[in-house]
Amino acid sequence: MKAIVINRHGGPEVLEPADLPPPRPQPGEVLVRVAAAAVNPADGKWRAGMFESFAPVGFPHILGYDVAGEVVGGEGFAPGERVFGMLDPFRKGGYAEMVAVAADHLAGVPDGLDLPTAAAIPTAGLTGLQMVERGLDLQAGQRLLLTGAMGAVGRFALFAAKERGVDVIAAVRAAHRDAVRALGADQVIALGDEDWNGAPFDHVIDTVGGAAVGALCRHLRRGGRLLTAATTPIPGDGLPAVPEFFAVIPSGPDAARLAAAVAAGKVAVPIARILPLDQAAEAQRLVEAGGLNGKVILTN
Ligand SMILES: NC(=O)c1ccc[n+]([C@@H]2O[C@H](COP(=O)([O-])OP(=O)(O)OC[C@H]3O[C@@H](n4cnc5c(N)ncnc54)[C@H](OP(=O)(O)O)[C@@H]3O)[C@@H](O)[C@H]2O)c1
Missing domain, CATH: 3.40.50.720 (NAD(P)-binding Rossmann-like Domain)
Structure with missing residues (x-):
């Protein structure tokens, strides 16, 4: 599968494309074909090595906490179902075509909510x-x-x-x-x-x-x-x-409540830019510059 990885810590230029075997879902996990992944401020901090002293990453490492896409297989959801959620922050893996996610970190995407919007919700x-x-x-x-x-x-x-x-x-x-x-x-x-x-x-x-x-x-x-x-x-x-x-924890049930509120128009999460996955470096530069007043989303 196509992914954007880092092989060392540094600036946005260390983000590079890679062809990797798709992840194999473990018991309790779901394999998701990623349609959209959000770029969070933390992505650039992991990339730069800010958390290396207490949470070292192995290389190649796929950044990205938030995904929305379709279920390929695994437990808890039907193939083809639209899901979204926050990934385990220590494992990540969102900047890719596929990701394996604990089923209890995921929720269904309500009808009427598009996948980029769903991807913008979880971590924030x-x-x-x-x-x-x-x-x-x-x-x-x-x-x-x-x-x-x-x-x-x-x-x-x-x-x-x-x-x-x-x-x-x-x-x-x-x-x-x-x-x-x-x-x-x-x-x-x-x-x-x-x-x-x-x-x-x-x-x-x-x-x-x-x-x-x-x-x-x-x-x-x-x-x-x-x-x-x-x-x-x-x-x-x-x-x-x-x-x-305060450190956020992934939660499918909390994500479901948030998506319902967004779908009902009770809270909005504006999207500032949608870029293809291979522009992950530009996406992180935009987020690091600030002032966007909205999420940056990568799409496959
Ligand atoms: N601990 C956790 O579990 C956790 C989870 C998620 C996020 N975070 C952290 O929480 C922070 C916010 O994340 P976010 O996703 O909400 O980022 P965001 O969408 O960029 O929001 C940050 C907001 O703060 C404003 N801001 C920044 N500096 C400011 C200043 N000096 N004066 C006034 N306003 C200022 C920004 O305005 P401008 O855009 O105009 O700069 C923006 O409106 C980040 O540091 C992120 O890493 C932590």
Whole structure:
């Protein structure tokens, strides 16, 4: 099968095409013919070797967490069924024609949802949903500071928080003020440009990291929690809470709920670019440059 692999760590130029034997599904796994794979910010970090000290990869290595496609065989789904899901982040394998996936990481794609859109959902959607539900178990009426709320993770966190009746204060780039209000944010802070002078936040969900987030987190109430998904550290000196790193886990049932919400128009995941798989290097450059306001999808 065709795949895009890395044989060493480095810049986007280390992504190269390869012809590899298709994966053989193990018990409990499904073989999926990949139609679309999302490019996540983490892909470039794995490519660069950022996680090598605690999660070394063997070469050749196929990047890519999120796929949507058709079932070829295996357990739990019928051949031809349209499925999508987040792959095991330590194994990955999305930038390829075929991938073997644990059946319980997958969900069916609802009618009316195209496969590129389905591929855009899993990692970002699961992270946002799980930070709200599993990470903080937010309750109606709580005041949440959500940073990067216009990003892929942030949009889903905003959706999940509003579903629970949480009062969301979104910290976004100044240009995104109106857009994030239209998505349901109750109040908006221009991150890096404005401070907060309202009542203290009950909790924080951060998807950005860095000093500007740290400055806002001084307004977290004592006993509140600061959950971050970002790899850019938040300077912790003098903060009311120690930042806790949150790591997403693949989940077919959570993915199914997200896809149903997207299909029903309750939350949207915009797609900025769709490129063929062999343009994976360009796709990662685009994601690393930022400012896209949407997902980049690779198609076979
Ligand atoms: N821990 C986990 O399990 C996990 C899972 C998924 C993602 N992540 C991480 O979470 C982060 C967000 O992921 P994502 O997929 O949501 O990325 P994304 O779609 O690029 O969203 C990031 C958002 O934050 C905004 N932003 C970045 N720097 C900013 C700043 N200094 N001030 C204001 N806004 C800023 C971006 O705006 P611009 O586009 O204009 O820069 C964008 O709207 C990434 O670091 C990713 O690696 C972690």
